[in-house]
Amino acid sequence: MQNSFTEENYLKIIHNLSGREDLEVSTNALAESTATRAASVTDMLRKLADKGLIHYKKYQGVRLTEQGQKVALKVIRKHRLWEVFLVEKLGFGWDEVHDIAEELEHIPSDRLVERLDAFLDHPQFDPHGDPIPDAKGNMPVPDYMKLSDIAMGNKALMMGVLEHTTPFLQHLDRSGLTLGCEIEIKEVNEFDKSALIQINNQRTLFISQEVSKNVLVQRL
Template structure:
């Protein structure tokens, strides 16, 4: 088995992402949406990937990754997230600039390169967005994190991740001092629209929309 094309790799990543979020088989439509292509193209590709035993595929039933496919997808995520750490920590990019570059770097084929990079970076366990970096064996670190929106009044927590990765959202968080590591407390919840008034350690209190609080992942403190 020689190595996959970038296109094939992107399909595996998309399938991984969908299965992870939805906790079930990925539909043709969902994959098309994720990859920005047509369902017809996806159907075609699914046949090819099934032919290489990278996915489990029965017509009209959606697909899941095979053990092999899962392994490859996991390594792509490992590479992507390690490169993101490199770009932010070593080259001083900000967290909202690195996605596109990592998207390309993740396709560089060299297992040795990944391991050297990992060790140069000090074996980081989370990327600049707080997403866990699978280790060389493919294991993801896990954390007891929840959406900020699930906290009750008076609870305190530390921002450890985001669910939405768009540059605009990340820039908004920077501006509001809500980046990774920010210590926040819920002061008030407005029933009307689900917005929250939060305290931010070292900064001014702030009202954030439910859309923001649902996309912020935190770890409760105390």
């Protein structure tokens, strides 16, 4: 039995919201993320539960079943592989690919995904630094820190982002913050947590906590 476009989206979003600790996801959170109303979410949750894709008890929130996890990871794999394709092969910017990949991720052919993966040389990470699950659904879980958690005086490598919207990514572009750059924390302002940083030992700039909370780094 095939899952619909919409079902796949719910599973993907449940996966993303439940995070690494596999927390229960609330109906309201799903309504927010799917841009629908809570009542619609409830309908869909009953359906997904009937199909054995989620654990669901009324009023208690949801978690993915083994089965549901598998489907979600497959969708995420496809999304991230297509993003690599769009950036590496078609020359899109990392700020332009999310919406297109959102469509491509639902194209249903295993052979297509595997050939795409090979064509791209089995990439491990997408253009935003997110890990790509392998064909069996194994996904490495890199333990990056938020830039906002790095103390003054330390250096770190930029490894990813937590926010995938076009405006945020374009802001990073304009600031010279790209994956792999080296960041040194020169100063942190106590009152608003804004920071003065230096990039690749060259230019320095101020960034707000809004930004530093959404940048993932590896401490050096």
